[in-house]
Amino acid sequence: MSAAVPPRPAPRAWALTRARLALLLVLVYAGASTVQWVLRAAQWRPGAGPDEVTADDRRFGSLRAELPAGRVVGYVGDPDLTGPDGKANDVALLHFRRFLLAQYALAPAVLVEGTGPELVVGNYFDERSARPAPAGLEVVGDFGSGVFLYRRSRR
Numbered sequence: 001m002s003a004a005v006p007p008r009p010a011p012r013a014w015a016l017t018r019a020r021l022a023l024l025l026v027l028v029y030a031g032a033s034t035v036q037w038v039l040r041a042a043q044w045r046p047g048a049g050p051d052e053v054t055a056d057d058r059r060f061g062s063l064r065a066e067l068p069a070g071r072v073v074g075y076v077g078d079p080d081l082t083g084p085d086g087k088a089n090d091v092a093l094l095h096f097r098r099f100l101l102a103q104y105a106l107a108p109a110v111l112v113e114g115t116g117p118e119l120v121v122g123n124y125f126d127e128r129s130a131r132p133a134p135a136g137l138e139v140v141g142d143f144g145s146g147v148f149l150y151r152r153s154r155r
Contacts, residue, residue, distance in 0.1 A: 052101055060105035063121065063143045067109040074120035074150075075099060075111040076134055098123060115150075122148035 050058070067073060077095055102123050103111045111121065115134055124131060124146035133139050137150035 053104065056101040056105045059145050060102060060143075060147060063141070063147055063149060064106050064109070066141065066149060067106060067119065067121075069108045070110070071119070072110045072112055072117050073106070074115045074117040075102065075113055075123065076115060076120060076150075077123045078125045098125075118152050120150040120152075122146075122150060124148070 077098055099111065099113065102121065106121065115137060119140075120134070120137055122131070122134075131148065133148075133150050136153055138153050140149040140151045142148055
């Protein structure tokens with residue numbers, strides 16, 4: 001007489017072990033992500049000032065109120081911006097970055113590069129006043145911090 005051998009529980013036990021291991025890995029990952037977030041938050045300095053988007057949003061706030069919503073507006077900036085190491089590609093990148101930040105801050109108006117539209121925004125790095133208007137344009141407003149609004153001359 002031979003006794004019947006019950007089936008081995010190994011495959012089911014191995015599946016349970018794998019499920020526990022997967023859960024443990026998820027918990028370790030979540031814990032590590034939380035620790036990384038806390039460390040990053042601890043390095044944030046509230047006194048460091050606003051980020052570029054917030055600063056430009058404040059800088060262009062009064063001009064945004066003057067622009068008609070959804071209207072196409074021209075854009076001019078400093079042609080002679082120098083990058084950190086004086087390279088030409090840094091100048092182009094910095095100009096494009098300032099253009100995008102201005103577009104975001106002045107939405108829902110739409111900025112286009114150049115002086116073709118009736119209204120043109122001047123965004124200058126140096127914040128001096130009494131800047132001469134580009135050819136064919138007249139100053140409508142000086143909003144401070146290097147921000148100007150020009151209109152096509154009616155002469």
